[in-house]
Amino acid sequence: MAESRPAGDGQPIRVLLVDDHQVVRRGLRTFLEVQGDIEVVGEAADGAEGVARALELRPDVILMDVKMPGTDGIEALRLLRDADSPARVLIVTSFTEQRTVVPALRAGASGYVYKDVDPDALAGAIRSVHAGHVLLQPEVAGALLAQEQSAPGAGRGGTLTEREREVLALIADGRSNREIARALVLSEKTVKTHVSNILMKLDLADRTQAALWAVRNGVGS
DSSP, X not given: OOOOOOTTSSSOEEEEEEOSOHHHHHXXXXXXXXXXXXXXXXXXXXXXXXXXXXXXXXXXXXXXXXXXXXXXXXXHHHHHHHTTOOOEEEEEESOOOXXXXXXXXXXXXXXXXXXXXXXXXXXXXHHHHHTTOOBOOHHHHHHHHHTGGGSTTTTOGGGSOHHHHHHHHHXXXXXXXXXXXXXXXXXXXHHHHHHHHHHHHHTOSSHHHHHHHHHHTTXXX
């Protein structure tokens, strides 16, 4: 997956709102527009429109509902992944069931929060996923742990080399390839090779899934 615009570059975090309820989008926009470092660049009322707008506007972060008519949030995540969109997706939903949470995270979501989240916490979540972190609330982490045996890559951690485990731990910490290269005194090309090998060995689709695997299996801090 392509890397998103680096955090901390002095530019506002560009956010796209994807929710089928206009009142929800309006409320989110009203709150986010008073944040000095966040800019709402567009809205969409369903997953298909959200994907099209994401490819057009290239936001840094997408706030997306899961349950929407037509193309839902999980299918939209898959479409964004297939299109190599660099945007990080933060699921904002009222659905807490494990059968909804886990597929969304496996499809590439960088975080999962509920619609009753405190507004300041939501702003913090946007900043966190933009910085490359995987945002897991305790109950979401619990849902992932419950799925450990059937998760992609389960039981395959022993196939990783020590260097690959070091790279994986830094991925879980939200580091970019450039930052990993600097931390481990490697070239970016070498880091990219390690990342590709990690994804292949663990049968994972992208860095987000790798970070989730690392959290679930105790790799890193």
